[in-house]
Amino acid sequence: MSSILVVYGTKTGCTTSIAEHIGATLVDAGWVVDVTAAEEKPDPSAYDAVIVGSGVRAGNWHGPVKSWVTTYAQTLKGMPTAFFTTGLTIARGPESADEVRAYTDPLVEATGVQPVDIGLFPGMNDLKKLSLPERLIMKAMKVPEGDFRDMDAVADWTREVVGKLGAE
Numbered sequence: 001m002s003s004i005l006v007v008y009g010t011k012t013g014c015t016t017s018i019a020e021h022i023g024a025t026l027v028d029a030g031w032v033v034d035v036t037a038a039e040e041k042p043d044p045s046a047y048d049a050v051i052v053g054s055g056v057r058a059g060n061w062h063g064p065v066k067s068w069v070t071t072y073a074q075t076l077k078g079m080p081t082a083f084f085t086t087g088l089t090i091a092r093g094p095e096s097a098d099e100v101r102a103y104t105d106p107l108v109e110a111t112g113v114q115p116v117d118i119g120l121f122p123g124m125n126d127l128k129k130l131s132l133p134e135r136l137i138m139k140a141m142k143v144p145e146g147d148f149r150d151m152d153a154v155a156d157w158t159r160e161v162v163g164k165l166g167a168e
Contacts, residue, residue: 009062084119
């Protein structure tokens, strides 16, 4: 049976719940799965495949996730790896997919890790979880407040990507 590591980074918890849902979807399908924050520095070499995800702030993945991918780039290049990105930009609709997909490009270019797929998921904007300067910026930009996560889409992507990871 294949084992899959799901690694994530988040600021407000949005990406945690998406990573956990990916993990639960994989477990329900019979896979052995560990879901771990990038800050815990899990070693991917013990797994058959890896899924890595991050929320986006100011057009960038979270630092701990970028550091984790950079640290383990050689290992990840030798195994099936998928990425996912969460953020409010994708909540605007399919027309924003290229913009959100581009948030991952600098990491791919810097590390050479070529994901088999990149999932793009709407996030949430809970102003209470942000610092005062962040709240002011979000309000000035008129970013809608709310939870835009679509867990059915997360599960659908997970079931699709597992075949690309070779975990069958």
